Amino acid sequence: MGQYAAPLRDMQFVLHELLNVEAEVKGMPKHADLDADTINQVLEEAGKFCSEVLFPLNQSGDREGCTYEGDGVVRTPKGFKEAYQQYVEAGWPALGCDPEYGGQGLPAFVNNALYEMLNSANQAWTMYPGLSHGAYECLHAHGTPEQQRIYLPKLVAGVWTGTMCLTEPHCGTDLGILRTKAEPNVDGSFAITGTKIFISSGEHDLSENIIHLVLARLPDAPPGTKGISLFVVPKFIPTEAGEPGERNGIKCGSIEHKMGIHANSTCVMNLDNAKGWLVGEPNRGLQAMFVMMNAARLGVGMQSLGLTEVAYQNSLVYAKERLQMRSLTGPKAPEKAADPIIVHPDVRRILLTQKAYAEGARAFSYWSAMQIDKELSHGDEAVRKEAADLVALLTPILKAFLSDNAFECTNHAMQVFGGHGFIAEWGMEQYVRDARINMIYEGTNAVQSLDLLGRKVLADMGAKLRKFGKLVTDFVEAEGVKPEMQEFVNPLADIGDKVQKLTMEIGMKAMQNQDEVGAAAVPYLRTVGHLVFSYFWARMARIALDKQASGDPFYKSKLATARFYFAKLLPETAATIRQARAGAKSLMEIEEALF
Incomplete structure (x- = not known):
């Protein structure tokens, strides 16, 4: 059961009214001709595909899961292969890719919006093309001309898919201790041997070939992360004609049985003298792989936004229909046996939390995607550098803050549904299970906090x-003198000042003891995450105030949600700041034996 409809009105609000993307792309020569009508048409068609094709497969795919049939063969759930074929035939894999390789050349912010909808409809299915796009980006940035000629057109077309193979049984985030070996062959390739685990989409039946990007060590590699190289290892070695040829020595040994994302194959991949080709420079594989890792972290942000949105949509519909008790201020539906639960203050708190986190995440993530477009495509070098710094700063926040919020909001959906949320029929418990992994993979949220x-x-x-x-600061100075903006600008200025002071305090402590960084990192990220959301909610409130006279209830709703965010969600920072300031002593002074 359940439902999903693409939130096109809010997506268009963010793109056109908040970000003014049509004007922004004028500074990006390769996107300068893109107009709002084209963007809207793309989003509308994507929304139809997501709601009509992918969403109906979400619960059935979760119930069936992937099946390991032995000898490296994995089958995806019923309907997944056909849906993927429709996705490929419609050209969706090519949306944000380079026209030189068959792509449509649309900006990252359009592709980002597509992935929000895909993830709302079916996160587990979306991981197959999502990882493929990351492999495309990595090879586009670091592949040799020959590798780009062989692999990019196939990845862009979607007929081949991609993975990234990092984790090993003895090491996850600490890649410096990985053991997979790469021995040179006489033909210029390398023989790669080792075992990788937790490889999402590592084996499946959706595409005719799977292209693995594998981290391994050369024989003379220095220890640690400085001795890691990156290799492209295809499931089937391409022929001279560019078609799948000889079966390579990389094979799925088993699939993991997981809490969530059952319909995505999470594989143990065994490499036995598998042929691979070096991507980028020797011993600098981690730098090359970071293109894909950062793409994956942004992708996790979109997974989290997608789940937050679909959880909110279903919670809202249920809250308007479910009858339970009477309003504390008297019956609101006297003709019925009880009032719909949306009349109760705490149900409204839940719904507005979901709404505020979804709409804040949409503004933040679409803006971040536009910064990626500026970094890659803007005609002004200073603008490119500025955008690159902002993307680097905000990527860990986008991954961690959004996934923390998504887990909270999917849990809220279960709470709205009550006992019906806890059973599988309504689909809410699946969203909780699926959302939980987003806080772990692509670097746990604690790792993201340390990175930030x-x-x-x-x-x-x-x-x-x-x-x-x-x-x-620029926004505060421009809007702070306007009486109607005080309720938004004052708390924004306050949290900005507090983040500055908190950062200086932690920095001073860290000079004496680096554990202070580890102790403060997680609450610090949540504090800065709220600074980011406060900035975007204040900007959206400004637009809503300007447009409310139009009579469009959309702006009235936006303004009310902004007020809720500042009144009920931003105050979390009082606790997170105090936690970050509390330091490392209470954590580190206790001896291990006393735990």
Whole structure:
């Protein structure tokens, strides 16, 4: 059961009214001719595909799951292969890809919007093409001309799919201790041997070939992360004509039985002298793979937004229909046996939390995608550099803050449905299970927090953070004198000031003890995440105030949600700031034996 409809009105609001993308692309020569009508048509067609083709397969795919049939063969659930064929035939894999390789050349922010809808409809299915797009981006950035000629047209067309093979049984995030070996062959290829685990989409029946990007060590590699190289390892070695040829020595040994995303094959991949070809420079594979890893982290953000949105949609419909008790202020539906539960304050708190986190995430993630477009395509080098710094700063927030919020919001959906949420029939418990992995893979949210505070903020003395802070300051200075904006600008200015002071305090402590960074990182990320959301909610409130006289209830709803965010969600930072300031002592002074 359940339902999903693409939130086109809000998507168009973010793209055209908040971000003004049609004007922004004028500074990007390869996108300069793109207009709003084209964008809207693409989103409308994508929404139809997601709601009509993918969404009906979500629950059935979860119940059936993937099947390991032995000898490396994996079958996806009923209907998945046919849906993927429709996806390929419609040209969706090519949407954001380079026209030189058969792509449609649309900006990242359009592709981003597509992936929000795909993930709302069916996260497990979406992981197959999602990882393929990451493989495309990695090879597009670091592949040799020959590798690009062989692999990119097939990945762009969607007839071949991709994976990334990092994790090993003894190491997850700590890639410096990986053991997979790559021995040179006389023909210029490498013989790769090792075992990789937790490989999403590692084997399946959707495409005619699977292209694995594998991290391994050369014989003379230095220890640690400085000795990791990246290799492209196809399931079937391409022939001279570019078609699948000889079966390579990489094979699925088993699939994992998981809490969620049952319909995506999470594989143990065994490499036995598998032929691979070096991507990028020797011993610099991690730098090349980071293209795909960062794409995956942004992808997790879109998975989380997608689940938050679909959880909200179903919660809202149920809350309007489910009758339970009477309003505390008297019956609101006296003609019925009880009032719909949407009259109750706490149900409204839940719904508005979901709505505020979904719409805030949409504004933040679409803006982030536009920064990626600027980084890659803008005609001004200074704009490209500025955008690159903002993307680097905000990627861990986009991954971690959005996935934390998605888990909260899917749990809220279960709560709205009550006992019906806990059983499988309505689909809410699946969203909780599916959302849980988003906080773990592509670097746990604690790792993202360390990345933000340690690498992105303290490492450059807060330079990147100040760039985002300038956006906030400029908005506050422009809007702070307007009485109608006080309720939004004042808390935005306050959290901006508190983040600045908190950052300086942690930085001073870290000079004496690096454990202070680890102790503060997670609450620090949530604090900065709220700074980001406060900035976008204040901007959206400004637009809603300007447009409310139109009588369109959309703007009235947007304004009410902004007020809820500042009144009920932003105050979380009072606790997170206190937690971040509490330091490492209470965590680290206890001896291990006393746990």
